[in-house]
Amino acid sequence: MDRICPACNGLNVIEDQCPICGEILLDGGSLQNYVGPYSPYMESDIENQCIHILYCAECGYDVRIAIPLNSI
Ligand SMILES: [Zn+2]
Ligand SMILES: [Zn+2]
Numbered sequence: 001m002d003r004i005c006p007a008c009n010g011l012n013v014i015e016d017q018c019p020i021c022g023e024i025l026l027d028g029g030s031l032q033n034y035v036g037p038y039s040p041y042m043e044s045d046i047e048n049q050c051i052h053i054l055y056c057a058e059c060g061y062d063v064r065i066a067i068p069l070n071s072i
Helices: none
Strands: 026-030 049-055 062-068
Touching: none
Parallel strands: none
Antiparallel strands: 026 049, 049 062
16 A cells, blocks of 8 residues: 655645745645655654645745645
C-alpha cells in the first residue's frame, strides 16, 4: 500500500490565512524539496506526514504544517 500526500498530488488545496496580514498563504511545497532526505527534519515520527511550507507573498511570513498522508 502506498501513501501519498494529498497536497503534493493536487487532491487537496491547503487554504490558510496569514496571521499577520490576513492574506491567503501559498503552498511552497514539501519540505523535502528544501532540505533533502537525510536532514534531521526527516525523522521516523513524520514518516506518515508530509511537511509543507506555507508562505505569505505579502509580508514574508512562513509556517510549516504537517499533512497526513492518504493511503491509496
Ligand atoms: Zn506534500
Ligand atoms: Zn502576510
